[in-house]
Amino acid sequence: MESTLHETLSRLERCITEQGLSRSELLNPAILAERTALSEAVVLDLLQGGDGTPGGIEQRVTSRVRALTAAHLKRTGQRMTDLVSDVARHLEVSPRWTRMLLTGEKMPNVALLHHLASYFNVAGGEAFFTASPTDALNRELTTILLQYEPQEQDPLKALLAKHGVVAADLRLHGGPLSPAQLEQIDQIVGNVLRTILPLGDQP
Structure with missing residues (x-):
């Protein structure tokens, strides 16, 4: 708006x-x-x-x-x-x-x-x-x-950067993610969803 x-x-x-x-x-x-x-x-x-x-x-x-x-x-x-x-x-x-x-x-x-x-x-x-x-x-x-005015950073990018996942965007970085990075992303996304979704909808 x-x-x-x-x-x-x-x-x-x-x-x-x-x-x-x-x-x-x-x-x-x-x-x-x-x-x-x-x-x-x-x-x-x-x-x-x-x-x-x-x-x-x-x-x-x-x-x-x-x-x-x-x-x-x-x-x-x-x-x-x-x-x-x-x-x-x-x-x-x-x-x-x-x-x-x-x-x-x-x-x-x-x-x-x-x-x-x-x-x-x-x-x-x-x-x-x-x-x-x-x-x-x-x-x-x-x-x-x-x-x-400082522009708001994308929340997901900020979260990934905070946890050291700096190569999440394959289009920008070109290479495949390591197993460790994939595991980090899986944990982060899972934690986020558990925080914001109702109990019955959680993964």
Whole structure:
């Protein structure tokens, strides 16, 4: 099950505390706003427990297209006229219609959203534009969290490693198991099953 924004923030806070990370770098509203195409005020509101003023779907899409356009022009130094021409070729629509899309005056359809997501190289495809502010920020924070939160080890692999059975995966290690290793696995699996299964179902 996907974590909520509140849960993701709590887990990030734990990583920050336990690993001595910089909160101001990981949870920088300006950087998060640029990556999500949300306004900095909305990101700050979400980080402080607000709902980010969700708004309607049309408002979400047009404002994020407009934000992506502004960020692209600032980052690349490209002129709006040149960007319009380039995007128009990519979308295969007229420059006039493209300009209205990029400035947020017109709502793109699903096909155009798909092409815009591709052009601006955003994660999540069309959902980047349509997700609620909460979901948009949660998606970005989850990406950050994965870089710092220790991943859970497979319980069986951990158990096997604990008992010195390091060649249990034949596809990875290539060779046959020794009789001693097979006996170890048999004992371990038997002990595990006796622990978790009802008495009548035990081997």
